[in-house]
Amino acid sequence: MDGSILEMIAEHAANERLDDIIQNDEGYMAIQEEVDENEEKLDGLSLSQEQKLAVDTLTASYIAKGIRYARVAYRQGFKDCAAFLKEIGAI
Secondary structure (H helix, E strand, O other): OOOOHHHHHHHHHHHHHHHHHHOOOOOHHHHHHHHHHHHHHHHHHOOOOHHHHHHHHHHHHHHHHHHHHHHHHHHHHHHHHHHHHHHHOOO
C-alpha cells in the first residue's frame, strides 16, 4: 500500500465497514449455513488427525486466497470509482 488517503480509506472500508455489511447479507448467511452443514459432515467422518490437518490447511489456503482476492478487488473498485469521478469532474 502506498499510504495515500485513498488507500487508507479503501483499506478501512474493506477491513471494517464491509465486515459489518456482510453479516447482514442473506446470501452470505446462507453460505455460512452450508459451511456449518459441511463441517458437521466432515466431523462425522473417521479421519485421522493428519487427514483433518490436511483438510484444514487446504481450506485455510482457499479462504486466504478468497479474502485476498476480495480485498484487492474492492480496493481496485474504490480506486476506479474515484478515478472516474475525477475524470468527469465530480471531484
